[in-house]
Amino acid sequence: MELICPVCQERLSLNEQKKTLRCDNNHSFDRAKQGYWNLLLVQNKRSKDPGDNPEMIAARSDFLNAGYYAPVSDTLNELARQYTDTHPSVIDLGCGEGYYTLALQNTLDQAEILGLDISKHAIKAACKRSKSITWVVGSSANIPTENHSLDLAVIVFSRILGEPIANALKEDGHLIIAYPGERHLYSLREAIYDEVRETDSSPQSALGTQFERIDERRVHFEIELTSRDALHNLFMMTPHGQRAAKQLADYQQFTTEVDIHLAVFKKSA
Incomplete structure (x- = not known):
């Protein structure tokens, strides 16, 4: 690649x-000595140290390594296998510490995979997962690949920018987006807010008319968190963060729903 x-x-x-x-x-x-490339220009940074901080990265890594979201990864891998051929070029946009990226590498036949994230801390952690994945610090607004060179782009709970993705994908390329459904972490939200509002997190509006949805899967199950560490790690992964940590400080365990949609898109004609 x-x-x-x-x-x-x-x-x-x-x-x-x-x-x-x-x-x-x-x-x-x-x-870098860890093995990644930093292609994020200073003038393109919105802050001195953009993206997730080390504490957030460590929490996400511990939580995902414990297997709580394994069904999400399994479904993503199944869709990626269905919508690619042998030796695909794949980019994981907002790859974080590389949990889903590594699973894609282990699933796809002879794939060339690029993991991209704006957080240097995330990419440093991702380097520990695989030396054969190309890890890059960069922005999804400026995807560092040639136009029309990628077979598949993947976005898991990350920023969606339709135009750069459309430019990077081949004409027959696909995009898979994982996004939260209405019931995602519902019990958690009920416990920390007086009123839980249902929001439309569908990615179609962010993609505009450049992409057509051709497939979708829903992954819906319960997880039981049986330790404070597991609860803390989940809090740090969500937008509810510090508020949840304060509201649920006395909980020893917690059960909540995971409700994730994985939508497959192709470029519109």
Whole structure:
């Protein structure tokens, strides 16, 4: 999978020592000691240290490694296998610490996989999962691949930007988006808010008319959290975060629903 320069959009080439990427305009990027590439330009950062912080990354890693969301990953992998052929080029946008990315690599036949996240802390953690996945610090608004070069893009609970994805995908490429359903963590939300509002989190509005939905699966099950650590890790993964931690500080265990939709899109004609 070819990466492109975030400055001039020319193709980046790897030097003989495999430690530096350089384009024809002599912009260069060194591989970090952990193995990733940082292609996020300073002027494209919204803060000094964008994205999830180390505490959030550690919590998500511990929670996902415990298998609570394994059915979500399994369904994602099933759809990815269904909508790709042999040796696909795949990008996981907002890959976090790489839990779903690694599962995709283990599922897809001879896939070239790129994990992209704006958080340097997330990508550093992701590097520990696999050395054969290309890990990049970057923005989904500026996907660092050539236009029309990817077979599949995946977004799991992350930012959705239709135009950059449409540019990056091949004409017959697909996009899979995992997003929360109305019942997702409902018991948790009931416990911390006086009124639980149902919101429309469907990705179609973010994609506009550039994509057509062709398939969808719902993954709906209960999880039982039997320790404070597990509860804390879940809190840190959600937008409810610190509020939930304070409201449920005395709970020793908690049961709640997981309600995730996985929608498959193709580019509109």
